[in-house]
Amino acid sequence: MPRYEFKEGSSNKFWEITLEGKTFTTKWGRIGTDGQEKTQSFDSPEAALKEHDKLVREKEKKGYELVDGEDGEDGDGDEVEAVEGKSNPELEAAILKDPDNQDAYLVYGDWLQGQGDPRGELIALQHAAANADSAEAGALKRKVTAHLKKHKALLLGGMAKAWSDEELTVQWHLGFIREARVGKGDYDSELDVPETVKQLLAHPSARFIRSLAVGMVDMDGENNYDDVTAAIVAAKEVPTLQNLFLGDFQYPDETEISWSYVNDVSGLYKALPNLRSLRLRGASAELGKVELPELREFIMETGGLPLGAVKSIASATWPKLERLEVWFGADGYGAEGGVEDIQPILDGKGLSNVKVLGLRNSEFTDDLVKVLHTAKILPQLEKLDLSMGCLSDVGAHELANHAAAYKHLKHLDLTENTMTGEGEKLVAKIAGTVAAGNQRDYDEEYRYAAVGE
Template sequence: MTDHGHADQPVDLPTEPYEGPGAATAVADHGAVAWHLSCDRGGREIPFADVFRSFCEHVRTEEVREVRIGTWDEIGSTGSEEVVALLCGAAERFPALRALYLGDIPWEQSEISWIVQSDVTPLLTSFPRLRRLVVRGSGVGLRPVLHEELRLLRIETGGLPGATARAVGACDLPSLRELELWMGEEEYGADSDVEDLAGILSGERLPELRHLGLQNSEYQDAIAAAVATAPVVPRLRTLDLSMGALGDAGATALLAGQSLAHLDSLDLSHHFMSDEVVGRVRRRMRSLEVEVDLDEQLEEEHDCEEGTEGGPDCDCVGYRYAAVGE
């Protein structure tokens, strides 16, 4: 499966790797960069606790607006609990922190399923002025919480637990404008279903939501059908149902549902729709003046004998897949 790489930068700041006291000296304005902390420095493994301690000692943390966390100790087998605890324990030293990316690790360095996360709720309770939180990896935990300042929440995973999806819908996020969840595949820990998204789709606790991404799902048809009647949709400006196993049934339900004329854009890329349904979607969105992304039109995979896949001699049921799993 393909990996869609890094999320967009939460804040428009240039990334500055923290490589020791010299890095801090080289930057005049410690609030003008997004500091990237990693225990991997030029091939040398340094305990993350030591990296973080040095960072707090040599950077004017009271100015820091964005922190991006890369690798920590024994990535692939150790979760992010220690990283979360270190950040929360030093929260008073970061009064200006507005953006946090936990798991800023490209696929060349670690597959997304190898990045083991933990309960990220303490980050929200310890940083009440945080505006953007991006979490990348497997096993992301969350408990319902009130956070009045958060504007963006993105959870990138190849396998989102259903409990986490339900917790997002149960959070009170009165300022949230952008929400993206990558559902992933059952093989990599995804055990959610469309009912787990009910709190999100109701929009009851998301009054300011303008962008919704429910992506990378094996049950993308069911998501599209639920979105077709979801109360949250009329307040959206952009809708992203990309990266999943969307087929004709889901797209047809979306077309038959509530009006999407208010949207600026609709992303359905990485899909399994037929040419006929792709044409219907394109014509409808064009008539509504909604920009639509229908790239990556895929065909179902088959496990049958090579050369018979999908043909008259094919005796297996085709399957679809999400873009990001491993």
């Protein structure tokens, strides 16, 4: 707990303050006594931090001096900076217009430094580190780390604790957050993930954010992403966000894939007009009418894909899509649909730019390969992934009998299916490279996708 003391004439007083999330505790009295203590709560971490900084400034103006802990430290020993951030909408607009133009960042950095905003120095340090030789770059990167720690209150606001606890990880680019991941670190975590996502997207540091991944939201109850989706939608429009991953967790270590729920994500499409990559992991996906004009990559990982979601994918509007990967899952965990339901994908409707196709984790793989050689989309593909399904030696014979249809492929992935050694030999040379190892046991009575629960 940072301790301040005031000694002048007959006055011999101390004052201490500890900030934690939405609350802070102050303690004061005569030096040598236990003093009095008071805890105050606020509506948000930002409100608590603002009042905390105000009180510290007031005590310092009255002559109180810090005697325990480094200048500006919070209760965790991490430095807190009270300077308020500045903004220049015109210079920010120049960056938004051309996000890869370093000069636009540097001009903004010069302006911020002139305003006494620590972000300006961060921009300068990161630019110097990126352009220095290896020896000098190391020293500059250490300066960047120290600067981030010193000014985390300004640069992260109410997210500072999550960052210190490594439940919020960020990648900085020229003074701003370019990539971020939010998720509970363990079962004892008190992190409010949806609230942190909301804070992140509203914070000046994430003004030009490009990538967001969200891990575990709830480790004790039902892990679902409804409130996270709502937080993103509530941001109204995040034009710079290009990559979104909902479900960035390890299964089965953190939770089973079918115990985590994607649910309705259809509201994201308007909120993220420039999305390039959308990756979803979990059960109960509701995709609605998919319209993502800038999307290049879509990945749906699940142990059971509902028929409605299958049809949404098959009829989606994403004219620039280059990679499509779908896990269908097991019937026992909600998987529905079959070859007939993905016929629009096989026909390549609206998928003229797709070069990588994954139809994975399916219980109908043998039926799929019976018609796959005639699929209109096949000639345009470079990579085809049929892994984790129920491809048997029967399906292997189908592939081998139509090997000419697959010879143009650079890579064919058939791993984690149910072929025997005989089946593996049949498919070994039908494409540029073929991955066919790690096969699972074949059982005619009980065949299942690799990932269900």
